[in-house]
Amino acid sequence: MGQRAVVIGAGITGTLVAHALATRGWTVTVLEAQHVGAGSSSRTAAGIRQQFSTPETVMGMRYAVDQYRNFPERVGGAEVPIVQNGYLFLLATQEAVAAAQARARMQQACGLADVEYLDVGELVTRFPWVARHAVLGATWCPSDGFLHPATVYNEAAAAAQRLGVELVQRAPVTGVERSGATIDALLTPRGRFVADVVIDATNAWSPRLARLLGATELPIAPLKRYLWFAERAGSMGGEALAAMPLVIAPGGAYCRPESGASMLMGWAHEALPEPDFDYEDQDRIEPGFSHRSGAESVAYETWATLAEVVPQLEEFAGITSTTAGFYATTPDHNPFLGYDPEVKNLIRLVGFSGHGAMFGPFTALIGASLADAGRNMTHVSALGRDISIDAFRIGRELRHGELLVI
Ligand SMILES: Cc1cc2nc3c(=O)[nH]c(=O)nc-3n(C[C@H](O)[C@H](O)[C@H](O)COP(=O)(O)OP(=O)(O)OC[C@H]3O[C@@H](n4cnc5c(N)ncnc54)[C@H](O)[C@@H]3O)c2cc1C
Known part of the structure; x- marks a missing residue:
């Protein structure tokens, strides 16, 4: 091939697409403003599921699961970065049950053979820690799970470099040279980088990068999202905790084991977009969301809500930390993956709406293709x-979107 690609951003997306391009013979440079993993990729719950309402995503996430299962052979490193404990969507109304059953049938038609609907009897037989009175049923997919995100971006960056990819950190793109609708070179404090193809892998930073490059400003809202970590205590043992799936309560609060000692919890909330956030803002915790604010905080509300469906959580010792980061949310909760309408040689791989970690291998396949x-x-x-x-597709109608967003 012999062509030169420049990837902007070294999170899960940028490192995986750089690796994929290098395997196809491209000469690749990655420009990263700070360091590998400086954005959302190091602040993520890193859940990976194939249970989506968009058929394309169901199939894409089947591919992503397969790639992550075979990561050492297909990308590099010694560790398989996926833990397949499954995803359990708990359902509390007849309406939710009917919609989930229809979705499971669609997912099966997309080749997701192991997704199933469980009525409440089957559910509590398989998962005795679920509160029988609080739910009517669930959908369950055992091959879903969660990722070790640092393994993904660090190993992908290392594997890419072994293939000759040049990784330039502390190199924010601050300027551009264009000939008409084509980018010739990108400018950074660490030099000028010529490119045949440029890939935008900056996700929540993409709108401001677009302004800098003279590209289309896509509707992407950086929205703050929090995670809380609760310390195990009481009747749930460490092994039982470590084996738990990612559980989504009927209202959208979710939890999954971080280890045998700690439960990660999250719950999306109303938030105003923060288009000009800076790196420090990623870790800024508003008082109402901090576990330090005690029982009145969203942290404790999330814990209490999850304990309604998993009562043993009530016995946990307390919340020990709060972390945060940004989703890059689009109006229909699907990403934008395609050539920019205004800049001919710019590929946008952005707007992951809280799904970019799991999308990684599928995004890399699309970007390289x-x-x-x-x-x-x-x-x-x-x-x-x-x-x-x-x-x-960029330019699609944004009315009908992904319905399963957590
Ligand atoms: C609390 C939380 C929970 C989440 N849970 C999940 C989940 O369960 N499952 C899931 O799949 N996803 C989840 N996500 C979303 C997921 O983390 C992101 O979609 C994913 O990490 C995006 O990866 P990325 O590489 O595209 O972007 P990022 O990791 O944000 O990387 C973008 C990079 O671009 C760099 N950059 C920006 N501007 C420039 C510039 N001008 N020049 C050079 N470099 C630049 C940044 O420094 C950054 O390193 C969650 C996110 C949060 C915050």
């Missing part, structure tokens, strides 16, 4: 079939 093709595409090839990427 687009770079090879030199134009937008309607499908990519994965797992022996053509997968439509229409749901992620």
Whole structure:
């Protein structure tokens, strides 16, 4: 191939797409404003599920699970970065049950063979820690789970460098040289980098990068999201905790084991977009969301809400920490994956709406396929079939979106 690609951003997306491009013969440079993992990729709950309402995403996440399971052979490192404890969506109304059953049938038709609906009897037989009185049923997929995100971006960066990728950290893109609608070079305090193709992998920073590059400003809102960590105590043993799936309560609060000693918890909340956030803002905790604010905080509300469906959580010792980061949320909760409408040689891989860690391998496949093709595409090839990427097209109608957002 011999062409030169410059990737902007070294999170899960940037490192994986750089690796994918290098395996296809591209000469690749990654420009990262701070350091590998400086953005949302180091602040994520890192859940990975194939249970989505968008068929393209169900198929893409089947591919992502397969790639993550085989990560040491396909990318590098010694550790498999996925823990397949499953995802359990708990349902509390007849309406939610009917919608979940229809979704499970659609997911099965997309090849997700192991997703199933459990009525409440089956649910408490398999998961005796669920409060029977609080739910009517659940959907369950044992091959879902969560990732070790630092393993993903560190090993992907290392593997990419072994293939000759140049990784330039502390190199924010601050300027651009263009010939008409084409980028010739990117300017950073660490030098000028020429490119045949440029890949925007900056996610929550993408709108301001777009302004800098003269590209299309996509509707992406950086929204603050929190995680809380509760210390195990009481009747749930360490092994039982470590084996738990990611559990989503009917109202959207979720939890999953961080280890045998700690439960990670999260719950999306109303938030105003913070388009000009800086790096420090990622870790800024508003008092009402901090566990330090005690029983009145959203931290404790989330814990109490989860304890309604998993009563043993009530016995936990307390919340020991609060962390935060930004989602890059789009109006339909699907990412934008495609060539920029205004800048010919710019590929946008952004707007992951809280799903960018799990999307990583699928995003990398799409990004590298687009770079090879030199134009937008309607499908990519994965797992022996053509997968439509229409749901992620820039310029799509944004009315009908992903319904399963947590
Ligand atoms: C609390 C929380 C929970 C989450 N839970 C999940 C989950 O369960 N599952 C899931 O899949 N996802 C989840 N996410 C979302 C996921 O973390 C992100 O979608 C994913 O990490 C995005 O990766 P990325 O590489 O695209 O972006 P980032 O990791 O944000 O990387 C972007 C990089 O671009 C760099 N950059 C920005 N501007 C420039 C510039 N001008 N020049 C050079 N470099 C630049 C930044 O420094 C940064 O390193 C969660 C996020 C949060 C905050």
